[in-house]
Amino acid sequence: MDSQRSFLIIALAIVSFFLWQEWQKDYGPQPAVAPTQVSASSTGTADGGMASLQLESPETAAVQAATASSQLVKVITDTLELQIDTRGGNIVSLKLPQYALTKDSAEPYVLMRQLAGFEYVAQSGLIARDGPDRTESPLYQATNTEYRLSGDGTLTVPLRLEHNGMQIEKRFIFTAGKYDVRVEHYIVNNSTEVKTVQPFQHLRQNIDNGESSSMFMPIYRGAAFGSSEERYKKYDFSDMQKNNLNVSTQAGWVAMLEHYFVSAWIPDQQASNQLYSRITGGNKGVIGALGPVVDIDPGQSVTLGSTFYAGPKIQDKLAELANGLDLTVDYGFLWFISQFLFWLLTKIQLVVSNWGLAIICITLIVKGAMFPLTKIQYESMAKMRNLKPKIEELQARYKDDRQKMGPAMMELYRKEKVNPMGGCLPMLIQMPIFLALYWVFVESVELRHAPFMLWITDLSAQDPYYVLPVLFGISMFLMQKLTPMQVTDPLQQKLMMWMPVAFSVFFLWFPSGLVLYWFVSNLISLAQMLYIYRGMEKKGLHTRKA
CATH class of the missing domain: 2.70.98.90 (Beta-galactosidase; Chain A, domain 5)
Structure with a gap:
């Protein structure tokens, strides 16, 4: 499926958009609303209703009566x-x-x-x-x-x-x-x-x-x-x-x-x-x-x-x-995932005594647990790439009859035992984990001012020298080079080329703990790619563009 890399771009863009929406809804600047005037209600009574709670008078009196006697x-x-x-x-x-x-x-x-x-x-x-x-x-x-x-x-x-x-x-x-x-x-x-x-x-x-709220902090x-x-x-x-x-x-x-x-x-x-x-x-x-x-x-x-x-x-x-x-x-709508990840993170931290090392460990656990799906993803991408000549042949044969092209393509996938969506499933599973970990790093007070090593002295704040976002961009670029897609559309090619830069810029304001997670995740993905591709090449499957 030639558009899997496009799907990746779209998925990340959608996640970014929803993140931005959540920031704006909960933390962004709010429009000014004229305050409602609340008059002092009836004096206290024993009826138990809200009328018995007189808010204005006691509080105003508290200010006015703050004399030397208090x-x-x-x-x-x-x-x-x-x-x-x-x-x-x-x-x-x-x-x-x-x-x-x-x-x-x-x-x-x-x-x-x-x-x-x-x-x-x-x-x-x-x-x-x-x-x-x-x-x-x-x-x-x-x-x-x-x-x-x-x-x-x-x-x-x-x-x-x-x-x-x-x-x-x-x-x-x-x-x-x-x-x-x-x-x-x-x-x-x-x-x-x-x-x-x-x-x-x-x-x-x-x-x-007078306090202000940054969209990213x-x-x-x-x-x-x-x-x-x-x-x-x-x-x-x-x-x-x-x-x-x-x-x-x-x-x-x-x-x-x-x-x-x-x-x-x-x-x-x-x-x-x-x-x-x-x-x-x-x-x-x-x-x-x-x-x-x-x-x-x-x-x-x-x-x-x-x-x-x-x-x-x-x-x-x-x-x-x-x-x-x-x-x-x-933790937002994924609180049940975030709570489990936070529990796991704290258990790891008790062993390693460093929140940064705990993040690296939880990344290894997450990526290790997802390895079977990752293997399916890369094998599916390689099989789809090998089917490209046959797909192009069907497209040329049925270019004027799309009703016949669909069943013919599905028959080809069935015969070759290829799932055209096989490369998308791991991405769909990983995105909720990414979002859940984001809220863990933003909301958990345990990570506030928690140091990692060297220049990273606060995992809840952005990298002061932007080293991790740059390393993340480099790792993303290497992943692109390792698994290039045969995309012919010029716009998609440009989007793929600039995607590492765009996300590096986007991550400049993210908590350094989250960027550390994503950078280490990319490094593990690179190692998994090399391992999986080596095994597929031994089976005669082409894993790279000629």
Whole structure:
């Protein structure tokens, strides 16, 4: 089949186009949308509906009431450095000391912050009829202004409040080595009346903070949620501007994503929760969860808890916290292939202790597993090349009768035991693997700043000297020379000639780990070609153009 090389070009072009579409859809610049004005709804009630969650008033009050009477409580663990504002008991700053801001930087990665013109905070509290957050953010009292967790174990940071006959203790419970924090409201009703409260948790962030996203080095900033109906669904800021999220679900979770990192609220997984979103203050996106209404009898106490996660997208840890939370490591529609490849990659890395060597090893495994199909592909191409004179004879005989030409060609293929599509099947199988590995290298935080050797110090970033893309182009050119096709169309000839250059340029911005995979894959393919062609030539099949 003379057009198999053309099929290769078309297949790669289609894959490239879909990659570009996915980048643009998820990470590319979004059109400006006029923000929806959300007015403060009715005051808190005990009906459990969305009207009971008053978003505007408490948050506005939190800003206006940040007087000298409030203070910041600093908490330091081995994984987190954060600040809690006693006004509302909200997390207003969070750093990740185990992750550098940039490669070789001494500064930790800043996930949450509250700056002039921008804020990204985690808020939680109690609303409904007797909730202290119903009309304004309450002022908690803290025993200390700094807490530090040394060694193993846990650390509890308590904030206390007396409100309307209730004693409330808001507890932040930290565990060494973990990024998830248990947040509890311990409430004691000291009055003679039944008290009604309703817990909420949400994340609040400016829609635009000036960060840009490159098509080839994506930085996704937006929200996501999981429910009993949908394990994972993105809900970006443009979605918030169009419609308010309003989903009732058993369990569930809400999150804000920032490429390799995520912050998430996981409410009580045994309760029925309501997931919501809002645009507040004109340019701030909010996504959160509202728990069920709770009645507290006089003299009784209750503990209402949730989990807050802020840190890297470590898949197994996220999967333990909530169903579907691990899918925030967004591998796209081929996630099931990507997850298996990532699992295999991590197992190999444990042995070789180098992510670059692990990529080379997984390439050897993939190419080795595909060798039987590769053998079929090259043998089919060689047989098709040997059939060219007979095919041309049939084309000349039936040039004026295409209805007879088709059956005659199929009879020829049957007689010679040749499958005209045999050279295409391995390509069709390899393309999903290529796409799946692409998302592994782009999305997996384990590869962030992971060095290989020499000048490759970050496998998740592009090659700084473009050596790997150039080597890839050379290897692709050698593959063309080794298996030239008898294409007579001048346009196809030019396309084939420039294909290595075009894809080398295309790969300039790809993560170096992915280019390393494709370059090593080409080297293995060259070795397999030589081995297969040598065996076919011994059988009398011509493997090269005369």
